[in-house]
Amino acid sequence: MTALAEGIAGAGSVEPATPVRSGRRRGGAWRLAVLVVLGLYFVVPIASSIWFTVRDRGTGTFTADPYAAIPGAPGFAEAFGRSLTLGALTVVLSLLLMVPTVVLVELRLPRLRTALELLTLVPLVVPPIALVVGVRSVLSWAPDHFYGTPVADVMFALQEPALPWILVLVYVVLALPFVYRALDAGVRNVGLATLTEAARNLGASWPRVLLTIVLPVLRTSVLNASFLTLALVLGEYTVAAILGFETFPTWIVQVGGSQPQLSVAVSVLSLLVTWALLLLISALDRRRRSEETS
Numbered sequence: 001m002t003a004l005a006e007g008i009a010g011a012g013s014v015e016p017a018t019p020v021r022s023g024r025r026r027g028g029a030w031r032l033a034v035l036v037v038l039g040l041y042f043v044v045p046i047a048s049s050i051w052f053t054v055r056d057r058g059t060g061t062f063t064a065d066p067y068a069a070i071p072g073a074p075g076f077a078e079a080f081g082r083s084l085t086l087g088a089l090t091v092v093l094s095l096l097l098m099v100p101t102v103v104l105v106e107l108r109l110p111r112l113r114t115a116l117e118l119l120t121l122v123p124l125v126v127p128p129i130a131l132v133v134g135v136r137s138v139l140s141w142a143p144d145h146f147y148g149t150p151v152a153d154v155m156f157a158l159q160e161p162a163l164p165w166i167l168v169l170v171y172v173v174l175a176l177p178f179v180y181r182a183l184d185a186g187v188r189n190v191g192l193a194t195l196t197e198a199a200r201n202l203g204a205s206w207p208r209v210l211l212t213i214v215l216p217v218l219r220t221s222v223l224n225a226s227f228l229t230l231a232l233v234l235g236e237y238t239v240a241a242i243l244g245f246e247t248f249p250t251w252i253v254q255v256g257g258s259q260p261q262l263s264v265a266v267s268v269l270s271l272l273v274t275w276a277l278l279l280l281i282s283a284l285d286r287r288r289r290s291e292e293t294s
Helices: 002-013 022-054 076-107 110-125 128-139 141-145 150-158 165-188 192-201 206-217 219-235 238-243 248-258 260-293
Strands: none
Touching (some): 076 206, 128 141, 128 165, 141 150, 165 238, 206 219
């Protein structure tokens, strides 16, 4: 009787094997299929572009001449340098505008968070073509209604071909959704209120708090916002083309008519550089998280 009881007790303590559902296997197969399709969707166009640039149609051999010709291509240095300058100015203005705003809303005006989110969504709702047409209409008022006045001088200065500040202002507006969300995600993940309150209690002024407390804490978010803004500027074509300024994207389109291999090579190279910057930011983010957890 005792042996029978022990056998029954032992049998009850054994955990039954969990059956594997066929639905899980099918779900895993579907996920793998989706990943393969998405991978091909991204890899095939890039691979085709690289193949187009390195293959010489005349001889059928492979060559790197289109990539070697990029630095000496006519107009490349001016257009690329202008776009980099516009990108740097856009990043600086966007951060000067949004970092204090996000910090102020987080610490003092949390009720305005929803209104700020809706406001930064406007550039995504309004098409860029509508925005640039409105900007061009306003700029056309200078010779018609304000000629000989300081307003006309300001409008003409904004349209200087060497450094078109009007593009910087438009790019700041277009970058608002990305800059705000990158900074807002960083602000929500840190105890910003505690840090700023401690700094203020120790006698730090608000500019010093922003420079020595907020920016170091939000450095990854600031890098993400800067990267997104720079990528937007280097890839934006519509605004610059309609307003008649030569930037990096418009130069690529112009060169594509006479030198298609060079145009595609520049596009591929810029895409690879963008990926490299993205991987660098991801590595810095992982390093920061590992330092915080250690």
